[in-house]
Amino acid sequence: MAIINCPECTHKISDQSVSCTNCGLPTSKMNFLIKCPECSESIINQSASCNHCGFPIAKPAPFKNIQHSSEELKELKLLKELEEVGEPDDYGFFNHANIFIISCIIIYFLAKEEIHYILQSF
Incomplete structure (x- = not known):
């Protein structure tokens, strides 16, 4: 993967992107040089091989704009927040062993008293 400049707005993007994230x-x-995954020779991205x-040079899959319902958007937002926060690895004093x-x-x-009584009976 290489970083290229968009010829339209000069924004830096990945050569694997489907489109410029800025414009x-x-x-x-776009015409730009990429390296062949097999022999590392420079070739134009528009080449089929x-x-x-x-x-053979694989083309990125076209981007599909998926419309989500408001409930799905809320769930996606919550999932993203959970990924950012993460799960704590250390619970401090209240870990399982201490509890x-x-x-x-x-x-x-x-x-x-019950334990003392049972021990005396032996």
Whole structure:
């Protein structure tokens, strides 16, 4: 993947883009050099195959503008926010091990007399 300048607005875009993210000019109308994935020779992006080795050059799939419902847009926004926030790896003092230990201590003190009675019977 290479970064190229859009011939229309000179905005930097990926050579794999379907269109310029700034002005919308389709990359199919742009002429620029790319490297052949097989032999690394420079070829024009409009070529169907490499002039040097004959390797077929794949064209990016056309962009389809999908209309989402308002509910889908809300869900997509929430998913994006969750990805940005992430899930905490450390819960501080209240991690699973500490909660287990504290629970055991509380159970011990609540059932202290019963445990003492059971131990004396042996």
